[in-house]
Amino acid sequence: MSTFTPYTYFQCPCTDSSPPVRNIGSDSPTSIHSSSSEDEKAFDPRAPRANYSLYPLEHLLYCEDCHQIRCPRCVLDEIVTYYCPNCLFEVPSSTVKSEGTRCTRSCFQCPICIAPLSVSSLEAPPEGLGAEHASQGGPYVLNCPHCSWSSKEIGIQFDKPNGIFTQLSKIKNGGDPVITARERRKDREERSRDSAPGPVTDEDGVQDETVVKLDPNEVLDAESQFSNLKAFYQAQLAEASPANALGFSGGDYGYGSPGALSRIMGLYTGGTYADKKSKAKKGTMREAQNAFEGLKIVAPNSEDALIAKLQNEGWDATSSSLQRDEQSTHTPFISDLRPIAYLLRTKRSKRCKTCRHILSKPEAKIQTTRFRIRLVALNYIPSISIKPLQPLLSTQLQAPLVPMKPTQFLLTFKNPLFESVKVNIATPAQTPGRFASKITILCPQFEVGANTDAWEEALRDGSKGVEREKRRTKAEASEGQLQAEAGKVWERGRNWVSVVVEVIPASLKPSPDFLKTEAQRKLAEEGGEDDRVREDEDVVEIPVFVRVEWEADTGGEDGGLGKEKEGREKRELAYWCVLGVGRIG
Amino acid sequence: MSKKPVKGEYIETDTGNKVSRRSQIIGTTNIILGGKTVIQAEVIIRGDLLRTYPSSSSEGKGNPVAVAIGRYCFFSRGCELRPPGKMYKGYLLFLLPSSSPSYLQHELMVFGSTFSHYPLKIADHVLIGPGTIVEAALIGSHVSIGAGCVIGKFAIIKDYARVLDGTVVPPNMVIPSFSVVGGRPGRVVGEVSEGEVDGFDLREVYRGVGN
């Protein structure tokens, strides 16, 4: 018996086949044109695509200009601020461009278990009298308080307890220093100066002059190989296409030049894009020839060491795929893993994809949690909550539904608008899917009163008012209607209305063949006559089409006198919802 | 939800705190309750685990504080609030105000590196689920922590964060605002959307609790 809480999901209309387009000039909102066709085909919450369009009401936004619900798929995100989720420092976007999207302070995650790492001293804390004078010195390590991993295990220690990112970037696993990009560049320049007249042919001639001596056949790590390759091809491109000289030369984005582009296109399309000019130039390009230029020759026995290590140390020494996913290079062994610098997080504002108006905009500062603009659907469309009608059952909400036994649920619509709304709800007679439960809405049409200002409500009589209101309606309910009446609202409050929906849960046993509908028979054939209950198939999900109508002030100023009808506008919103009412036992 | 309160289950304080008679609050003088906070049965609050390392500010007057709780917090049945503790190495004299009494300095000389608990601070509208054990340093406002979680030592949970049921938040983890955290060890698995923000208000929940 898994627990079950009733839920309501709303379908964002953007998943309709037609993209949301604002109908300029007409008073009627967009959804009206499609509603006629939709009346016939009920929304199927079990359709594979439905998963991508259903959201809890809280996740939806509302565009005041399009008068339409907006879901994460039909909004545009814009980054307001980058920050590190660990140290909560803001990172300027210029730094993000130059340094990448990771925290460059001392924020790291454990490569084994992703818990945050903390810096600690390896030295035993000083003890005894006068110990406080001996300042705690290095070496320092990163260690994980969750799984006890320590950077000592990969042979990395630090001299200082701060600026770990910079320190780490200079140390390889095992403790050897990393040759920095600058040293490489210097070396490269030296080399190219020496061998300027032609392609590099003789490496030995360079050695007496270089500042940092590098082995031309050294085994490069991925990063330096990449930087070498990049430098080499940039140089090649600069030589090959004079167009670069116009503005892109030397920059990091040399690939973007027209010459380079056409060359790349030419490579991939078999030369159709390459014009005569670049074809002529092709001859001058060559490939990397040694390690300085990023050439890496894979030796036939290069994997022997890995295999030997695998044989010696076994399964436990290998990294899991999850651990490898977090690393930037290939790390087959635990000993290859490096601490993971925290990925930056963003604060984002959201725009409507259709009209580009801002729907949500947080304050830029990291420490504040306020929003400048926040148009959430919760404040525009009625929320729907579900509970069983029988008060006895309210304590055992999770009791499964009994097949074929009519069960009544209360749907409570709560209106967030300051205008009263007319609500129409409709469902198919049976839930879609293999196990069709029968559904009847006893009162498909009703009006929900206007919401009042939160202040007004609070001023009126504080917290007591809510309770009193509730009690009154409860009393009414227990006096008169014990049986839900068709066409009548069950309960009504200031800005909410409860109506009854009756569900006759389907039996989970497959129905005899002669009782099957055509659709079911077809389904069964497709499903390979599988009569077992698949995952969550026992959940009764009711698709409900909701149409809300209300009168709203048009733009505010032009409707100066509220009495006049010109200042009012009829609004209509229609959408599908899915109500998950319970599991069939 | 389905508690059957015995008559007089809760003691209501002057500031409107509703404290279950069956809660186990130790070191009450070191605990600050901001008011309108609900403490259910079998909740343990360790006010006795005081800070032994002398604070540079707030010396002298008043009771030392081990656990500070804001308004409209809700501590579900069987959860525990426990001030975190850690080793403190070095720096001790450095942080000590020169005005502090000499006997204290003497003690510091002896405990050159020592262990101390630190106050656990909880802001307003914080919900802590049943059976959850909290050893955080700071929990911001409008934070919702599920059932059966373990919040590691010195974790910092910022405003409007949600911790899913059964999460193990590792020690020292910082959870930024609007994060949804789950898993073992906990990681950010999602964001709290704009519309969910209002749902963190616990005033209604507070009103629903009574004898």
Place this chain on the structure above:
Amino acid sequence: MSSKRASTAPAAPKPPTSLSPTLTIAEHASLVGSYLITLGANTVVHPRAKLNSTYGPITVGSNCIISERSMIGLQGRGADGEGVVIEDGVIVEVGATVESKVIGEGCVIEVNAKVGRGSLLGTHCKIGPLCEVAEDEVLPDYTVLFANGMRRIDNSGVEDLKLKMVARQIDVLRRLIPSNLTKFQ
């Protein structure tokens, strides 16, 4: 075998104890059962910790910390003479359940972890929060259980440091927790 049923009786039997004079035990700790409970020197027992010797003796070494809500001792009938031994310098965190045969020196049993009966933990093991050690399982020295039961061997080599830190923590707890040794003797 004593005929005491599970701890339903409100007045639980007071077990025979052998308590070190340097033990710190809170008044609201609970020692129940009928077998001998031995608590070593400098050990701290938090309030609301439960040591139950109904089904076998409990031996806790020196410099241990037994936190609140932890349950030490067999929770059900076992083989004759089976007991729970916790060696020196062990921290049992909040809500942990320890039924194991031996917990080695310097182990840490984290919050709400479970160590099943008959298990043998080597020295300096760490059982992470909510992790479980199965019955009769044998963990080698320095084993770390974390996440959803993942395990690794910790070779950071800072055990001595950790033992010192436990001792420091005990120094502080002794000052904070009023001990009531006589109640349990």
